[in-house]
Amino acid sequence: MTTRDFPAGNYRFIPALFQYSSGAAADSGFEIERVRFDRLLPLAEGFAQVAKYIQDAGRPLTSFCACELRSPAAFTEDGFRAFNQHYVKTLAEWGLFDGTTNPVARSNVCPEIDPPAEPSFYAFCFTRPSGNRSPSFVIAGGAEARGGSGSYPERIVRYRDVSPDGVKEKVRATVGGMEERLSAFGHGWNDTTEAQAYSIRDFHPVIVDELVRHGTMRSGLTWHYARPPVIDLEYEMDCRRVMRETVI
Template sequence: MSMIERPEGGFDFVPGSGTYCNDAVARPGFAIAHAVFVRALPLARAFEAARAYLEGLGRPMAALCGAEVRIAEPLSFDGFGAFNATYIALLDAFGLRVTVDGARQGAATRTNVAPAPHAARPVEPSLYGFSFTVPGQRPGGRKTFVSAGAGELPGGTRESIIRRGETTPDAMREKARWVMGSVVGRLPRLGVGVQDITHTNVYCVHSADGYWESEVLPPLGAQAAHGARWFHARPPILEVEFEVDLKGVLHEVWL
């Protein structure tokens, strides 16, 4: 899949869907940074806050290359489609989609999960954080990147969910194995590798016994020394149980 250039944003991206892109990597002279809201904000307010923050840095809204969405509960496939329709309208309002080969395409990655009830579940769709580009470079010239979240549904359909309806230790290992292979396997097309990862985020509500040691950390190689962050949250679609995203960023700020 060809990379799409977004010079006005300071990054290139791998197309995904009308809703989000699969991965983004900073262009030469730029680096990707990450911002987290201390308290997640409702989506429209959050994108306004992101725009104001970027303007304060002298950066355009086009520099936003990743979004981390939080919803109240997992959705059916139909419900997920309806949510995406409203999300697309918001992206259009903030100039976060572009035309690729005659079709409108999301130009920012997205991770979209539903926090468990005790983990600050939002009352409405909200933004936890976002990634953006700034002039600069990581030490050693390492590239910076952000990936969209991936769950264990290779075909994007309910029928393709790996070990659907199962959450046994063996099933969770198989789910985690496929997801980790998918997200790590996407890195080479960005010109990066596991050595460039700074953030490994896991979204799951099931015990990490077994699959963490056997499936999550080994693919990270030496970067496993930095650990992985576990969010007690469910992927956005019902019956999907395990999601991961990766980042390699210059720095992180809390807003």
């Protein structure tokens, strides 16, 4: 994986799909701040609050570098594409999305219990000047789908197999994907300050071998009882290194 600079936001990113990048890392002299909403905010209201917070901090909207969303239920492949086409309209207005490349990392998962009525904001990240020399980065959510141009059924590891062995391979594939993204920025699990997992499947039997022994739980693991955003995906993760976090 390679990274690309995004000078307007004071960060670099891992190019991926039109709807999101695979991760963002602050430039030297800047740090990433994560802001979590105390309650979920519908997409339009969330974008408005994100803009206000960033501008009140004296930063341009192009400093927006990552977000965490919650959706009512897993999408079909076509439904996910339609949602993403709507989502990137605001990013284009903010000078982030040029019609092809999107520097903003993202996680978008679906709570199994008490889901929101519509796609909503859970948290977001942006860059700000800092004298802190410690690096900061956000790795986007990734699940057990192989890269490539095929459909999800063609790319999902152990498609529709939620047996113990199937779940083990899904977790292993996801952890491997996270490690590839971390290494693109020159980092590993030992550099993270937070790791999050999203699944409704019982992955506890593989935690020691597939997570702890890989170093993913350096700072513990936050498990959200939620599904990945596309039907038939079963296990997703994201991680970050952020020194400044706020709840509003």
